[in-house]
Amino acid sequence: MKTDCHCHILPGIDDGAANLEEAVFLASWLVKHGYQRAICTSHCSFLYHNTPKTVTDACNLLRDELERQGINLELVPSMEYRFIESTWPTVRQNNWLMPWEGNHILIELPLHNPERMGSIVPADEIRYLIEDGFQPVLAHPERYTYMEMNAIRALKDAGAQFQRNLGSLEGWYGDDVSIRASEMVSEGLFDWVGTDLHNYRYADFFENHVFNTK
Numbered sequence: 574m575k576t577d578c579h580c581h582i583l584p585g586i587d588d589g590a591a592n593l594e595e596a597v598f599l600a601s602w603l604v605k606h607g608y609q610r611a612i613c614t615s616h617c618s619f620l621y622h623n624t625p626k627t628v629t630d631a632c633n634l635l636r637d638e639l640e641r642q643g644i645n646l647e648l649v650p651s652m653e654y655r656f657i658e659s660t661w662p663t664v665r666q667n668n669w670l671m672p673w674e675g676n677h678i679l680i681e682l683p684l685h686n687p688e689r690m691g692s693i694v695p696a697d698e699i700r701y702l703i704e705d706g707f708q709p710v711l712a713h714p715e716r717y718t719y720m721e722m723n724a725i726r727a728l729k730d731a732g733a734q735f736q737r738n739l740g741s742l743e744g745w746y747g748d749d750v751s752i753r754a755s756e757m758v759s760e761g762l763f764d765w766v767g768t769d770l771h772n773y774r775y776a777d778f779f780e781n782h783v784f785n786t787k
């Protein structure tokens with residue numbers, strides 16, 4: 574089954590789909606490109622205050638609408654958990670992990686402000702997750718260009734799987750990320766490719782520069 578393991582298509586709960594209309598468009602767009610299942614990884618970070626309930630409610634809303642419109646995409650509610658001090662300890666204390674494919678958990682590091690990790694040591698958290706029976710999947714490591722490649726590889730050595738974003742190679746996140754992504758692809762570091770689809774603009778870029786369908 575073709576699965577998108579990283580997307581923000583649930584309506585109105587993070588910086589992804591703004592409303593149900595955009596959510597339906599993004600879901601249809603995934604179907605158009607052959608996806609049969611979407612792991613709906615809404616942000617779990619200090620900005621959005623999502624919980625398993627907000628994600629499940631939004632997922633049910635979209636699922637009902639897809640069914641009503643005859644759009645055949647299986648939705649799995651989950652989250653993209655950011656390793657920042659204001660969020661991650663709360664997630665662990667409250668048991669907010671929503672695994673997919675049995676035990677997979679999508680995690681991310683801060684994109685621009687590594688100091689927000691505070692006392693969190695990513696490799697340690699990865700090991701703790703594995704000890705607890707989870708398989709951490711690190712979202713878009715090619716985007717953490719403030720890190721040395723050795724520090725990135727250490728997270729793989731700690732047991733994380735790596736997920737590349739669609740569009741990274743083609744420049745959606747800029748030249749530095751594109752170069753980093755190419756290096757990592759040639760080293761065979763990626764286990765997953767996810768769309769990280771947020772809105773109409775992402776779909777448009779992918780059409781123009783990844784699928785070349787326009």
Ligand SMILES: [Fe+2]
Nearest residue numbers: 579653712769
């Ligand atoms: Fe994401």
